[in-house]
Amino acid sequence: MADTGKLLFTKTHEWLRIEGNVGYVGISDHAQKEITDVVFVELPKIGKEVVKEGEAAVIESVKAAFSIYAPVSGKIIKANGAVEKDPSIVNKSPYDDGWFFAIELKDIKEADTLMSFKDYEEFIKSGAH
């Protein structure tokens, strides 16, 4: 299990892990449970510019399709082909092997509005999502 203390969360259930000027993005354990078995992942192309809160990827479960929003703005520099090949990784390892893509951060200050794991847990409990 990844150290959730290093992760920042969005209200749309993505997480962001910042390493230098690069941010890795995935979805929370809560989200993967709600979505149920992920059977399809469509990742953005390398080099694509994404904007904070804009749609960056699509994942689908047996039941429905879900948009993945970029937690911060920047350029896509990596995409995790393993989850496209085997989408069940998203359910098995949401915080580690199940990451989707990495963004070269445009402005690290954009991450200031994101929640800590503790705040995110409170957010889920509040039922406001």
Place this chain on the structure above:
Amino acid sequence: MDSAEDRKTPLYEAHKGLGAKIVSFHGWLLPIQYTGILEEHNATRTKAGLFDVSHLGKLEVSGKAAKPFLQKIFTNNMDKAVPGKIAYSPLCNDLGGILDDAFIYGAGGDRYILIVNASTFEKDLAWMASHNSEGASIKNINDSLGGIAIQGPASEKIMMGLSNTEKGLAALKHRRFVETKVCGHYALLSRTGYTGEDGFEMFVPAGKSVEVWNAILSAGKPYGLVPAGLGSRDTLRLEAGCPLYGNDADETRTPLEAGFMWAVDMDKDFIGKKAIAERSARGAKEVLAAFEMLERAIPRTGYAVEKGGSAIGAVTSGSWSPTLKKNIGFAYVTPGNAAVGNAIDIVVHSERKKAVVVKAPFYRRIK
């Protein structure tokens, strides 16, 4: 998600105890999954799955007037519902529009048991009451019975020790039923299902449902039986090419469009016959076609279907197929585009994705 109107099946607490994720489905609180849709799907295909089907509508029609009444309202011939047999039939309105599709159990002695969709139960009841000039007795037996389905290749072995049918379970053939005992309680037991697998459906006294459910679960444990929810029920029925009322058929479609003409007897009189005959002579505007995706994309209900950039219809059911490992669906398309092998496009997230019309069912079990 839960609305105050939603009803609990007799098995509700048992589902909670098994850790099910509960959803609202046509006014009923039912499990969508226990451990995972894919796992439950695969268990049903290879071993066995246990489903709560208590939400299905249950009616008893009886008396001397029962058969003439059913002959009039159903498109299929009720001669097929001889004692011990089950007839399948659309229920149509005067315009030939499909109000519902039902299973009619011939119980003998002018008694018939009807199993209808949960979503249409109240509508069916009202329709039947207002078209009963024959004076048949129509009894709502919904609350008195719970429903359980066991589906999958291990079903017969699991049920063998639990039911005491006179001639043994192996003698109960497909689409046949017996009124017998399961775990010592009354059961309307049939060799039927909605998954494309061998299996049984049983309606047992509501108050005994939990006892029967638990007994089957424990008897099935050595065989790999798992409780299975609505999520896998939907993927299993789609692979098996079973249309879902409300998605693949509704009041705006006649049996001609929905592909139900095999269950319509044009040699007898019934409500909607004239309209269906006229429609047949004119030709259907759209027909239900099965398709599979050639490009990586999951078709969903409502997605547009195109041919050469022109709209030709819409998807009514679609999913990733866990057994076939491809994306499949049903769509209403213009008759000229329904031929097997026809190349079509499905518009997925604003992008055209290639698909091809195929023959249903998508999946057929090896007997």
